[in-house]
Amino acid sequence: MTGIEGSFWRAVAVFRVASLAYAAVLLIRAGGYAHPATGWLVIGVMALWTVATIFAYSVEELRGRPLLAADMLVTVGCLLATPAVQGAYQQGSLPITGTWMGGAVLAWGVYGGRRLGAVAALIVSLADLWLRGVPWGGFEMLPINGTVLLFLAGVVVGHVARLAKEAEERMQRAIELEAAGRERERLARGIHDSVLQVLALVQRRGQEIGGEAAELGRLAGEQEAALRELVRLRPETSALGTADLCVLLHRYGSATVTVSAPATPLTLPAATAAEMAAAVGAALDNVTRHCGARAPAWVFAEGDGGLVTVTVRDEGPGIAPGRLEEAAADGRLGVAQSIRGRIADLGGTVTVISGPGRGTEIEMSVPAGQVG
Numbered sequence: 001m002t003g004i005e006g007s008f009w010r011a012v013a014v015f016r017v018a019s020l021a022y023a024a025v026l027l028i029r030a031g032g033y034a035h036p037a038t039g040w041l042v043i044g045v046m047a048l049w050t051v052a053t054i055f056a057y058s059v060e061e062l063r064g065r066p067l068l069a070a071d072m073l074v075t076v077g078c079l080l081a082t083p084a085v086q087g088a089y090q091q092g093s094l095p096i097t098g099t100w101m102g103g104a105v106l107a108w109g110v111y112g113g114r115r116l117g118a119v120a121a122l123i124v125s126l127a128d129l130w131l132r133g134v135p136w137g138g139f140e141m142l143p144i145n146g147t148v149l150l151f152l153a154g155v156v157v158g159h160v161a162r163l164a165k166e167a168e169e170r171m172q173r174a175i176e177l178e179a180a181g182r183e184r185e186r187l188a189r190g191i192h193d194s195v196l197q198v199l200a201l202v203q204r205r206g207q208e209i210g211g212e213a214a215e216l217g218r219l220a221g222e223q224e225a226a227l228r229e230l231v232r233l234r235p236e237t238s239a240l241g242t243a244d245l246c247v248l249l250h251r252y253g254s255a256t257v258t259v260s261a262p263a264t265p266l267t268l269p270a271a272t273a274a275e276m277a278a279a280v281g282a283a284l285d286n287v288t289r290h291c292g293a294r295a296p297a298w299v300f301a302e303g304d305g306g307l308v309t310v311t312v313r314d315e316g317p318g319i320a321p322g323r324l325e326e327a328a329a330d331g332r333l334g335v336a337q338s339i340r341g342r343i344a345d346l347g348g349t350v351t352v353i354s355g356p357g358r359g360t361e362i363e364m365s366v367p368a369g370q371v372g
Contacts, residue, residue, distance in 0.1 A: 004164045017054075033085045033096075042081050042096050053071060072123060075104040079128060080127060082096045105120040106153060106157050109154045113161065121154035125150050128147070202216065202220035218255075245310070258298045290316055290317070291316030303368060309363060311364070313361045318354045318359055339364070348364060
């Protein structure tokens with residue numbers, strides 16, 4: 001067992017062993033109760049189950065609801081065996097299990113958090129109250145001390161265990177991001193000292209020579225700008241299963257494409273962000289195809305009111321009324337599938353604003369919490 005969760009399982013194991021020893025001491029001090037042989041049989045079952053759970057909970061593949069259910073069944077079974085050991089159950093006395101019955105409650109809390117811990121405490125408490133023959137009509141006579149302690153143990157330990165596991169995950173993610181950042185800085189230095197300087201030299205010499213070399217220089221300049229932007233970007237994954245859409249969109253930035261996005265991350269589920277970025281890429285491909293390779297385009301991203309909206313705008317010839325419908329009917333599904341289809345699958349909407357000679361504006365919106 002490693003990590004913070006392993007520490008909790010080791011603590012539960014220590015509690016079980018200590019509680020088992022305490023139950024054995026109670027049996028000895030009571031002179032074996034009314035039926036000593038049965039009492040030691042129950043203690044033996046508790047000892048075997050203690051060893052079994054210490055091993056089972058230490059193996060991540062074995063931890064799960066079947067093991068938790070078995071743990072609860074054995075615990076309740078040993079608890080309900082108390083009358084067979086002690087005879088008539090005396091009010092105020094401890095059951096044969098002593099405090100050992102709290103081990104299952106702690107295990108449920110560590111595994112499933114405070115809610116599952118509370119459920120386990122309820123099950124054990126009801127079994128204990130039934131064993132005591134509590135008059136359910138007279139709530140003033142309920143022996144609630146043990147019940148309260150069980151609920152406190154299940155809820156508090158479950159809550160702390162869940163918080164600790166989340167903190168460990170965030171710490172691990174921070175370590176990974178820090179390592180990725182250091183590696184990115186190292187690569188950026190190498191690229192700056194080699195590739196970027198060569199591209200800058202090609203751009204400058206191409207402009208000086210002119211002719212076809214000038215076009216080569218212009219392309220080198222565009223690639224230099226794109227490469228500098230790529231080197232500058234922070235890692236796209238901001239948390240487990242999520243991504244920053246701004247990072248994905250900035251990759252489209254070039255000498256002809258201007259990307260404007262908030263300074264703060266636009267965090268979406270990773271699959272949603274990838275599909276959104278792919279739709280933007282399809283819209284920019286349409287700009288290149290219909291407006292020319294050097295036509296300017298603008299990408300605007302914003303988040304507001306639970307929606308993330310990305311707009312792609314160009315100053316091209318625009319789209320004539322009915323043209324998109326005709327293209328879809330002819331089997332040309334660039335807008336219908338690559339853009340509208342993707343966004344519709346994410347639960348979002350697409351609005352196309354265009355007209356002959358007025359350029360085109362494609363607005364794509366998806367719910368910020370929509371899982372793609």
